[in-house]
Amino acid sequence: MHIISFVSGKGGSGKTTLTANVAVALARRGHSVVAIDLDPQNALGLHLGLEATEEGGLAREGIRRSAMFESPFGVHFIPFGRLTTEELPEFHAFLRDHPDWLAQSLAALPRSEFRFVLLDTPPGPTPYLRQALHAAHRVLVCGLADAASYATLPQMMALVEEYTHDRPQFLGAHPIINQMPVNGRLGHQVRSAVATEYGATLAPVSVHRDPRVAHALASEQPVVEYDPAAMASLDIEYLADWLIDLADL
């Protein structure tokens, strides 16, 4: 079982889009995948063609079969679920008191059941980020090719280091650039600055900005399914191949 978490300092950097699409790309290659939404906004299901239900989900049921749905795109999925405004702070307090809750719950899954577990998180330093970093083998730190994302990257990388340095199972944090502009120099300037700073840990592919991503979401499909020939789909397929190679090492 290989656990990969998508994190970022800022919202809107593509964590949810990449989690859903990488999950489907891995499943298309024959791997068993469960995608887990650690964000109370419940957005991941939209990308996977599943509405969040009133009952069930991670927050009420934890990591178990009864909390799991089968997406029409061949991946298993655990939504965050719906908590009331009173319940949410209680759940946060529980997570703070049990920082290894997610890691332990995942460790209790039958080993052979899932080759990949993908974790989507809310932006910034939340109790969910800590849970995800205590569980993950690898982290993709998502950012846009802009100055704001670039400026928050060191903070996020430091946070990842803080939460993972004492875990020998942790294999690495990889910055990845999403919404790479198709034209112009800015994207390349940001990419080479990140490469200079973080070297070979930088993901070998950036995901291009592609209007097909929004079109896909509007029809509640991952873009790799909606338009496999779209530029963003090809980038995500490459990303999935790279993650498979790393998991096989």
Ligand SMILES: Nc1ncnc2c1ncn2[C@@H]1O[C@H](COP(=O)(O)OP(=O)(O)O)[C@@H](O)[C@H]1O
């Ligand atoms: N490669 C891309 N090209 C174009 N639009 C994208 C791309 N990746 C994400 N988006 C759009 O950007 C917005 C934010 O993406 P999302 O995955 O929700 O980010 P996050 O989960 O980090 O907040 C969404 O509207 C999504 O459709």
Ligand SMILES: [Mg+2]
């Ligand atoms: Mg999101």
